[in-house]
Amino acid sequence: MRKFGLVFALLALVPSVVDAQARRPRADLHERATEWAPVAQSMTELLDAGWKIIAYNNYQTEMFDPNENAFSFILQNGNKYIICMLDNPSINDTNSKCRALN
Structure with missing residues (x-):
C-alpha cells in the first residue's frame, strides 16, 4: 500500500512539471546576433x-580554371575570438581579412 501511495504522489507532480515546461518561452534556434566587426590589424x-x-580550414576549387585557394583561421586571445580569411595567398603577397566574433 505504501508503494502505491509513493507512486501516486510522484504521478501527482507530473502535471506541474509539464505545465512549467509549457510556460517557458520557446527558444528561436535559428538566428542569433553575432558581432562581425572588421579588425584593424593584419x-x-x-x-x-x-x-x-x-583552428583552420583550407578550401580548394579544383574544378575551375584557375584553381582557387582559400584559407580561414580562428584566432583566440583569452576569451576573444577572431576569424581571418586569406583568398588565393601567394608568398610575400597576401592580404588577410579579419573579423571579430566577440
Missing part, C-alpha cells in the same frame, strides 16, 4: 601580439 600583427591559431 593576421601577422595579431599573431605577433600573442593571438593563437586554434
